Amino acid sequence: MHVPFLDLKAINARHAAELKAAAARVIDSGWYVLGEEVKAFEFEYAAWVGSPHCIGTSDGLSALILALRGWKELGLLKDGDAVAVPANTYIASILAITENRLRPVLVEPDEDTFNLGAAKLAAALTPEVKAVLAVHLYGQLADMPAIAKLCHERGLLLLEDAAQSHGAHIGGVKAGAWGDAAAFSFYPGKNLGALGDAGALTCKDKKLADMVRALRNYGSHEKYKNLVQGPNDRLDELQAALLRVKLKHIDADNARRREIALRYRREIKAPNVHLPSVRADEDSHVWHLFVVRVPDRVAFQQRLLDRGVHTFIHYPIPPHHQQAYLKELGHLKFPLTEAIHREVVSLPISPVMTDEQVAHVIASL
Numbered sequence: 001m002h003v004p005f006l007d008l009k010a011i012n013a014r015h016a017a018e019l020k021a022a023a024a025r026v027i028d029s030g031w032y033v034l035g036e037e038v039k040a041f042e043f044e045y046a047a048w049v050g051s052p053h054c055i056g057t058s059d060g061l062s063a064l065i066l067a068l069r070g071w072k073e074l075g076l077l078k079d080g081d082a083v084a085v086p087a088n089t090y091i092a093s094i095l096a097i098t099e100n101r102l103r104p105v106l107v108e109p110d111e112d113t114f115n116l117g118a119a120k121l122a123a124a125l126t127p128e129v130k131a132v133l134a135v136h137l138y139g140q141l142a143d144m145p146a147i148a149k150l151c152h153e154r155g156l157l158l159l160e161d162a163a164q165s166h167g168a169h170i171g172g173v174k175a176g177a178w179g180d181a182a183a184f185s186f187y188p189g190k191n192l193g194a195l196g197d198a199g200a201l202t203c204k205d206k207k208l209a210d211m212v213r214a215l216r217n218y219g220s221h222e223k224y225k226n227l228v229q230g231p232n233d234r235l236d237e238l239q240a241a242l243l244r245v246k247l248k249h250i251d252a253d254n255a256r257r258r259e260i261a262l263r264y265r266r267e268i269k270a271p272n273v274h275l276p277s278v279r280a281d282e283d284s285h286v287w288h289l290f291v292v293r294v295p296d297r298v299a300f301q302q303r304l305l306d307r308g309v310h311t312f313i314h315y316p317i318p319p320h321h322q323q324a325y326l327k328e329l330g331h332l333k334f335p336l337t338e339a340i341h342r343e344v345v346s347l348p349i350s351p352v353m354t355d356e357q358v359a360h361v362i363a364s365l
Helices: 008-013 016-029 036-049 060-073 091-099 118-124 144-154 206-215 237-247 250-267 297-306 323-329 335-343 355-364
Strands: 053-057 082-086 103-107 129-135 157-161 181-185 199-203 220-222 290-293 344-347
Touching: 008 016, 016 036, 016 237, 036 053, 036 199, 036 237, 053 060, 053 206, 060 091, 060 129, 060 157, 060 181, 060 199, 060 206, 082 091, 091 103, 091 129, 091 323, 103 118, 118 144, 129 144, 144 157, 199 206, 206 220, 250 290, 250 355, 297 344, 297 355, 335 344
Parallel strands: 082 103, 082 129, 129 157, 157 181
Antiparallel strands: 053 199, 181 199, 290 344
């Protein structure tokens, strides 16, 4: 049996008629940039997340960059300030910090969830740290009650990297509604995926929302008037329309991901496969990725491939070992982070996997 890691064609084929109708609606409207579709998606997504404000952006990295840039324009951050961030994140989290001429302070993650924990975060805080970037890796929230409490006590800005956690929650409070701001990616492979690049920022503060709306559009708050110097990081009208279709189905898709993850966690008995942990209740995790740790990754992946099961690695190289950051961060040592990046393998999980495919993955393991 063939089990692809991710079948985007099949995922989108389920909604083909709706997606084509949405695309036709945009084409027929004659308005293609920052129109009614973007406004409608921003309203609908903010309501779904439970956040007062949502600003569509060109991609998830832009949302992260604009959040930090917005705080700088509002005088809440300045060049050289430090931002605490987990050491084992995807490089986009680090890029957003350095792109704003801020300094990343890397923190080892929690060993069970691979997410940022409050204790290690507190130990890493110095007077130079003015903000915390909490990454919700693989579809599970970091320990946001404790992290939010710590940030409130220390007067720190709290930004969520929610690129992998659409719909994840703790106690009913979703990713994107915990911090002062949050960045989402709608890259096609995400739980809520566009048919191209797209992203969004959610936030609580209207001043930040207004600033980011200006920043994403050349710094313009009013046509031909530029409040600040800004890039062109706008959410595309067509992608907004497609995302509105897929937003209607994400809760059902997340539920299917949970069903598959529960079977994996209950039925995979391979002794050398370390299964992921869930820190809250089962419904809190949205399983963007199902990541296991194994001692011999190359042999493990090949054995599964021999049985038709395709896997992936998220991510093979930690940020401080990337060529782009060797000068600034290459001297640092993070044993747990380095072990995670050396041993992780992502198993197939998606809302279009059949029960037979799931059973085959389990049997192959």
